Amino acid sequence: MIQLPESWFEGRLPELPTVADCATALREDAPRLRAITSREPARDLEAGLFAALDGEAGHAVVGYPAEVPATVAATLLAAWLGMPAEGVHDDVGGTVSHVVSGVGHRHDQAWHTDSTPWLLPNRYSVLGLLSAPGPQPEATGVLPIRRLHTALLDDPEALAALRGEALPWRVNFPHLPQLWGAILDPAVPRWVRPAVDPLRDRMSPALARGVLRLEAALAGAVPWYEPATAPGRLVMFDNHRVMHRGPLLEQDSGRELIRIKIGGRAVR
Ligand SMILES: [Fe+2]
Known part of the structure; x- marks a missing residue:
């Protein structure tokens, strides 16, 4: 250590x-x-x-x-x-x-x-x-985003949408100017499900599919650290x-x- x-x-x-x-x-x-x-x-x-x-x-x-x-x-x-x-x-x-x-x-x-x-x-x-709560430490899950890109390689159109199609991240902050970014932006990724859920009907079909694939990968298909x-x-x-x-x-x-x-x- x-x-x-x-x-x-x-x-x-x-x-x-x-x-x-x-x-x-x-x-x-x-x-x-x-x-x-x-x-x-x-x-x-x-x-x-x-x-x-x-x-x-x-x-x-x-x-x-x-x-x-x-x-x-x-x-x-x-x-x-x-x-x-x-x-x-x-x-x-x-x-x-x-x-x-x-x-x-x-x-x-x-x-x-x-x-x-x-x-x-x-x-x-x-x-x-x-x-x-007890003597046993509770772990924080840590999942490298690079592994998510790799898991999505078999659907290049969905992966491209995740990397490049911008979503607004300040819908719940109306006092701030809107801020746009892609979920798997290569430099600055952003993901928090409650912010993405209300935007699903605004997404292109490729991005909507990418989000479903991403959620499937996050639900256990990709290993993480603890x-x-x-x-x-x-x-x-x-x-x-x-x-x-x-x-x-x-x-x-x-x-x-x-x-x-x-x-x-x-x-x-
Ligand atoms: Fe956090």
């Missing part, structure tokens, strides 16, 4: 008891966070993390001392990745979130990409565990290269995460 450098956790750690404190620190205390993450060159982290993110798997599991709060580990990783103070915002879901599994967006438990209404969806998502965040373990994935889903849990399960979105642009 890739490890955050030990030197980050020597000396006094930033006090970040809540997720809101993490957002404040990234916004207002960036020089101090950077001072911590530049105590030594993080060559192993740099090489290992990006080899994993840029490789076929499109995600990485990143270790840190298990006694350190996940808020601190996730915030230091975001700072090291160069998250700018102005990159921390609350627009369209925001960048730093306290996620309670099973609450609110139940579509989080189905395959999706994050931030589909953003002008440019966040490049990376970092997940850390705040509390868990990394789990746990005490001492962050999960980070490339939101432009994989789809993901949370574990199937009820809202009283007690699983809570910190999620930090890195890169991308929400509305401006």
Whole structure:
């Protein structure tokens, strides 16, 4: 497993008891966070993390001392990745979130990409565990989008429509200018089923067929990874290269995460 450098956790750690404190620190205390993450060159982290993110798997599991709060580990990783103070915002879901599994967006438990209404969806998502229902870590499903392209190769017309036929992603955000993009856009894919369902009668026959084929592939025909965040373990994935889903849990399960979105642009 890739490890955050030990030197980050020597000396006094930033006090970040809540997720809101993490957002404040990234916004207002960036020089101090950077001072911590530049105590030594993080060559192993740099090489290992990006080899994993840029490789076929499109995600990485990143270790840190298990006694350190996940808020601190996730915030230091975001700072090291160069998250700018102005990159921390609350627009369209925001960048730093306290996620309670099973609450609110139940579509989080189905395959999706994050931030589909953003002008440019966040490049990376970092997940850390705040509390868990039991000792067994619950996995996040991670499915490389490249595998979906491959699964659809026997219907080139449908695949071309998925790659090139633009859909509107801000139907539920009438205060924002409309935003058009293709589901399997080669650079910035977007998929979240509740946003696509109401658009089915506007799709070309090829795209409608492509969406059905995509759903069939997502329903089990294409294998996926199951990394789990746990005490001492962050999960980070490339939101432009994989789809993901949370574990199937009820809202009283007690699983809570910190999620930090890195890169991308929400509305401006
Ligand atoms: Fe998500």
